[in-house]
Amino acid sequence: MVKIVRKKVLNPSVTLLEVEAPLIARKAQAGQFIILRVDEHGERIPLTIADYDREKGTVTIIFQKVGLTTELLGDLNEGDSIRDFVGPLGLPTELPEGAKRVCVVGGGVGCAIAYPQAKSLHAQGIGVDVIAGFRSKDIVILEEEFKAACDNLYITTDDGSYMEKGFVTDKLKSLIDAGNQYDAVIAIGPIPMMKFVSAVTKPYGIKTIVSLNPIMIDGTGMCGGCRVTVGGKMKFACVDGPDFDGHEVDFDELMSRNTVYRGEEAEEKQRHACRMDELAKEMIH
Amino acid sequence: MPNMSLTKVPVPEQDAKVRSRNFEEVCLGYTREQAMEEATRCLNCKNKPCVGGCPVNIHIPEFIAKVAEGDFKAAYEIISDTNALPGVSGRVCPQESQCEKYCVRGIKGEPVAIGRLERFVADWYRENINEMPVKPESNGIRVAVVGSGPAGLTCASDLAKQGYQVTMFEAFHTAGGVLVYGIPEFRLPKAIVANEVEKLTAMGVDLETDMVVGKTYTIDEMFEEGYEAVFVGSGAGLPMFMGIEGETLAGVYSANEYLTRINLMKAYLNSYDTPIKKIKRAAIVGGGNVAMDAARCAMRMGAEHVYVVYRRGEEEMPARREEIHHAKEEGIEFLFLNNPVKILGDEKGCVWAMECIKMELGEPDASGRRRPIEVPGSEFELEVDAVIMSLGTSPNPLIRSTTPGLDINKKGCLIADEETMATTREGVYAGGDAVTGAATVILAMGAGKKAAEAMDKYLKEKHSK
Numbered sequence: 001m002v003k004i005v006r007k008k009v010l011n012p013s014v015t016l017l018e019v020e021a022p023l024i025a026r027k028a029q030a031g032q033f034i035i036l037r038v039d040e041h042g043e044r045i046p047l048t049i050a051d052y053d054r055e056k057g058t059v060t061i062i063f064q065k066v067g068l069t070t071e072l073l074g075d076l077n078e079g080d081s082i083r084d085f086v087g088p089l090g091l092p093t094e095l096p097e098g099a100k101r102v103c104v105v106g107g108g109v110g111c112a113i114a115y116p117q118a119k120s121l122h123a124q125g126i127g128v129d130v131i132a133g134f135r136s137k138d139i140v141i142l143e144e145e146f147k148a149a150c151d152n153l154y155i156t157t158d159d160g161s162y163m164e165k166g167f168v169t170d171k172l173k174s175l176i177d178a179g180n181q182y183d184a185v186i187a188i189g190p191i192p193m194m195k196f197v198s199a200v201t202k203p204y205g206i207k208t209i210v211s212l213n214p215i216m217i218d219g220t221g222m223c224g225g226c227r228v229t230v231g232g233k234m235k236f237a238c239v240d241g242p243d244f245d246g247h248e249v250d251f252d253e254l255m256s257r258n259t260v261y262r263g264e265e266a267e268e269k270q271r272h273a274c275r276m277d278e279l280a281k282e283m284i285h
Numbered sequence: 286m287p288n289m290s291l292t293k294v295p296v297p298e299q300d301a302k303v304r305s306r307n308f309e310e311v312c313l314g315y316t317r318e319q320a321m322e323e324a325t326r327c328l329n330c331k332n333k334p335c336v337g338g339c340p341v342n343i344h345i346p347e348f349i350a351k352v353a354e355g356d357f358k359a360a361y362e363i364i365s366d367t368n369a370l371p372g373v374s375g376r377v378c379p380q381e382s383q384c385e386k387y388c389v390r391g392i393k394g395e396p397v398a399i400g401r402l403e404r405f406v407a408d409w410y411r412e413n414i415n416e417m418p419v420k421p422e423s424n425g426i427r428v429a430v431v432g433s434g435p436a437g438l439t440c441a442s443d444l445a446k447q448g449y450q451v452t453m454f455e456a457f458h459t460a461g462g463v464l465v466y467g468i469p470e471f472r473l474p475k476a477i478v479a480n481e482v483e484k485l486t487a488m489g490v491d492l493e494t495d496m497v498v499g500k501t502y503t504i505d506e507m508f509e510e511g512y513e514a515v516f517v518g519s520g521a522g523l524p525m526f527m528g529i530e531g532e533t534l535a536g537v538y539s540a541n542e543y544l545t546r547i548n549l550m551k552a553y554l555n556s557y558d559t560p561i562k563k564i565k566r567a568a569i570v571g572g573g574n575v576a577m578d579a580a581r582c583a584m585r586m587g588a589e590h591v592y593v594v595y596r597r598g599e600e601e602m603p604a605r606r607e608e609i610h611h612a613k614e615e616g617i618e619f620l621f622l623n624n625p626v627k628i629l630g631d632e633k634g635c636v637w638a639m640e641c642i643k644m645e646l647g648e649p650d651a652s653g654r655r656r657p658i659e660v661p662g663s664e665f666e667l668e669v670d671a672v673i674m675s676l677g678t679s680p681n682p683l684i685r686s687t688t689p690g691l692d693i694n695k696k697g698c699l700i701a702d703e704e705t706m707a708t709t710r711e712g713v714y715a716g717g718d719a720v721t722g723a724a725t726v727i728l729a730m731g732a733g734k735k736a737a738e739a740m741d742k743y744l745k746e747k748h749s750k
Contacts, residue, residue: 068558220522
């Protein structure tokens with residue numbers, strides 16, 4: 001059991017939780033993730049470690065409510081507990097040796113994960129530009145945090161309701177074309193966005209690291225549910241990743257694998273209301 | 286006067302038609318009368334070959350004599366003296382190749398049903414007495430056990446009995462290893478595993494779940510923080526795939542994933558959140574016990590056709606005869622001498638068929654089994670919407686890659702002394718599948734037992750200096 005010490009609603013669908021997990025906080029590095037299970041009947045889901053505080057012994061996660069488990073998680077409050085919280089899992093992000101300037105690209109809730117990357121690189125003295133893309137103004141998150149964690153912040157919205165109109169890929173291409181030299185691009189967000197960012201950088205030969213989000217169960221390499229094809233080879237994202245070379249990843253395959261349970265997930269989500277009753281009962285007992 | 290019947294007293298089972306659609310236990314176990322009757326078949330022979338066939342050396346004729354007398358409590362005490370998990374081993378041991386293989390009664394007729402009797406005693410005790418063991422007096426020495434599968438549970442139990450302060454680290458949220466995520470409820474009810482774990486905690490074993498050793502915590506840190514010896518029983522949980530085209534299509538599972546979703550995450554029950562695909566026609570590739578478990582689970586999850594695709598013949602199958610027999614009764618279809626060539630997907634990336642090729646058996650290979658050879662031009666498509674790969678597993682590299690000084694062989698298994706289970710690193714012992722590669726529950730229990738003895742000896746010597 002881990003206790004929630006802070007909850008912050010970042011936008012109507014995105015929530016931040018800071019939990020007490022000293023052993024994980026002691027080891028966590030940017031790029032790694034945790035697996036959690038909300039309660040006894042819960043499923044195990046992976047979430048990237050958005051931040052950690054070794055002194056306080058806390059780990060922060062940021063998630064979007066997209067289905068039953070994230071809805072249940074979003075309904076928890078400060079002082080509540082999460083049944084299981086396992087980590088840090090996966091390998092930390094590894095930059096090309098001697099990298100001096102990096103562009104971190106975040107899409108939507110992926111910005112939650114792009115943020116600690118930017119923060120950690122910035123703290124190491126590496127030049128960091130951030131492109132944070134959102135559908136519209138009302139879902140923009142972490143703007144202030146980003147400002148403090150990079151040299152240049154570019155925010156884009158698909159509909160132009162805030163800052164620059166357009167996609168992160170347009171912005172990235174224009175920055176590269178304007179002569180910005182990047183030793184690496186780190187892209188974190190929806191699969192199509194990571195796919196298109198990789199397509200933008202490929203002709204320029206810029207090393208592009210993507211953080212993949214396949215379906216996972218154990219997160220320790222014992223089931224292969226999270227397998228992805230990278231450079232023509234089968235990899236388990238939970239132990240070999242979750243970061244991979246974006247120019248080598250088969251994104252289309254990942255997208256189709258991630259839709260396997262769409263029907264079942266819709267059914268599960270409808271059970272949200274009755275699950276809440278069960279939870280309430282458990283808490284009373 | 287012993288019961289000279291040539292056959293075992295039959296054991297009641299759930300009807301095949303009914304059980305193939307539920308997850309309740311297939312074998313219902315002996316009644317007390319049946320157990321007492323079977324027990325009288327034991328001749329209590331002088332040289333007791335059965336005991337030598339048991340990896341944890343249960344005092345078999347002694348406990349059976351108590352069953353024959355109807356003193357089940359005494360029988361339980363004799364078994365639990367050497368075996369930490371009687372309710373488990375009585376159910377999942379391949380007795381035909383262990384204790385019962387050496388039974389004198391088996392020379393002419395069937396051997397004594399040692400497994401069924403052990404199971405009866407364990408179940409009777411749990412249902413009627415279920416006394417928790419008393420916590421032994423602590424000697425203050427801390428030891429760590431990594432992994433809570435059969436090897437770790439046995440090692441922890443034996444060390445706790447000696448007074449060691451044992452902490453058991455488990456990566457999953459539930460203790461039991463393959464007993465909870467792999468072996469299905471219909472062969473091994475999870476309540477039995479939970480009961481055994483409860484007994485361990487009653488003996489003072491501290492269970493830490495959600496601890497991935499190598500990630501959350503390392504073996505070096507254990508020594509730094511005061512643990513004086515470590516047992517690694519982390520198993521062989523890394524699934525193998527064939528390396529054929531189409532293995533990353535949606536609908537292709539490792540048996541580990543399929544079984545973990547069903548057994549550990551309880552996807553077969555509606556009240557649990559983990560989803561599982563509704564499969565109409567499933568192909569299970571492989572011929573071991575895990576393949577049988579996966580096939581029988583697929584049937585219980587409502588599949589219309591479940592095929593076991595195995596590249597050799599029925600004789601060569603490594604699965605227990607009883608499991609094959611049960612699977613056949615439940616309507617599983619066996620495609621012997623067939624091997625997958627590739628898996629075919631539709632435009633959405635989902636499996637719709639598996640291309641197979643027929644095989645014939647050639648000369649025996651290094652393993653002594655006849656080598657399967659492809660029959661050219663015999664390819665055909667088997668229409669399925671799921672493929673479950675059950676080709677075996679190998680040890681997970683997580684622990685060895687984060688523990689300096691721990692040597693492995695070329696198969697990735699930890700190197701450990703056969704007698705003491707000592708690894709190449711002082712104070713670190715290992716046993717079970719982490720050392721042997723995928724094997725049986727009872728061999729893992731035997732290894733955990735040997736390691737506990739050696740650790741006790743090592744620590745006593747260390748402290749007497």
